[in-house]
Amino acid sequence: MDDELNLRLKPLRERIDALDTQLIALLNQRAAIALEVGEVKKHFNAPVFRPEREQQVITRLQDLSDGPLAGQHISAIWREIMAASRALEKNIRAAYLGPVGTYSEQAMHAYFGLSIEGLPCPSIDEVFRSVEAGAAEFGVVPVENSTEGAVSRTLDLLLQSQLVIGGELALPIHHNLLTLNGGLAGITRVCAHAQALAQCQRWLATHVPHLECQAMSSNAEAARLAANDPTVAAIAGDRAATYYGLQVAYALIQDDPHNRTRFVMMGKEPVGISGRDQTSLIVSVKNEPGAVFKLLEPLARHGVSMTRFESRPARVGTWEYYFYIDVEGHRDDAPVSATLAELEKKAAFLKILGSYPRAT
Known part of the structure; x- marks a missing residue:
């Protein structure tokens, strides 16, 4: 069985290896040209990150593709390729609602790519302040949720701030109930951001009505607390569970299975026309x-x-x-x-x- 499987896979793997060899050469050629673009931008003091240009690149490639890669796959692949090229030009920093493990951090990486340097902030106010003060080039803030509606503090700060919106992202929100050992024995309270508690209120009322619910500054902060207190369960995502060493007691506890949060990317420079x-x-x-x-x-x-x-x-x-x-x-x-x-x-x-x- 294994011999026959390997025999049939061998020529296919060899073809993939050959294509990968071509791809890595082409990607390095692309990166070299991106560095030349960076030098031209420096001469004219132009911004390194141009979201409208990156969107045009992705849209063009999606239109050219005959599959089997779907548009979302092409978008994810090329965002990372362009993010790596940007990092070669300049190290870009984005502020987000921290600590590490929040959905804001996840949205930052989904939008800018994994090569972006993140600056975790304790509040939405601090995200705005960090960008205004120049500690970060961009800020990532939640603006509305499909279940709970607008994020009031973000709306207030958009009114007051001189920063401009340069992009947006709709992120699927998957909430998990996390504990140190993956069980509920000894748990007395559930901690999470107020929005997360509201998004899971029916599940909490049905499955753990005896537990106290306590609002925190972020879900990641709740996860950090749960990692140090065996009486605390946190509502947070997979990233927070991994980072803080927690186990999933219950997965996908959000009341709306299609729960999404819209994030906007704040900066100082206006964005040109992308066509969409x-x-x-x-x-x-x-x-x-x-x-x-x-x-x-x-x-x-x-x-x-x-x-x-x-x-x-x-x-x-x-x-x-x-x-x-x-x-x-x-x-x-x-x-x-x-x-x-x-x-x-x-x-x-x-x-x-x-x-x-x-x-x-």
Whole structure:
């Protein structure tokens, strides 16, 4: 059996080895050209990371491919190839909500590749501050969850900060109940970020109603606590379990099996047109009849599709709101540009958060 198996596999493996030999040579050629690109960028003081260009590269290759690799596989492979090339040009740092093992860290690696240097921060506020102060070139923050809705602190900081959104990622969220030994004997409380507790509330109420639930600054911080306290169970992902040496007592305990969190990538530089873009903005209107309708009417007239509309209290002691809006297209696209020009005249307040390649 083994001899026959090896006999049939041998020529296929030899073909793969031959292709790998060609691939490594081509990848090194590509990296060498990327280094030349880096030298040109240095001369013109241009940014190393151009998300619109990377999205164009990935989209082109997805369109060229006849399979069997799916588009998501091509995207994952080329993100890592481009990340390695970027690292040869310059060491780029991204701040994220830490500690190590959070979904924010996972989102950072999924978007920038494994070659990015991560800067874990104790709060979303510190992520913004780190990028504003120059401690990191980019920041990765959660902005909304498919189950629990918007992340309020991120929305507030987007309003206050001068940083711009340069990209987004929708990350599937798979929650596990983690303990030191993989069991629940001696466990008295479940620790996790408040959003994670809310996303698992039905499961917790059904399976461990006797355990106290305690909110933490992050799921990874809960995992770190569980690693040092045998009475604590943490809700976190696989990365946190591995990093902190925990065992999975129960897997996939999120109430919604399709649970996802949207992350945005913050930076100081605006992003050019990729051909598949989205623009985010914040507006407020005067307190008068029909004000919101008048505000949104230009979008319909110019054929601009709105994909998100979220309201947030202005916190000025009156019943006034800011509206967080996402529209399809780049701010430099003619229909979006015309719409924004009209909104600027009609709105009491308008802030463009950024135009960037939208998540697939």
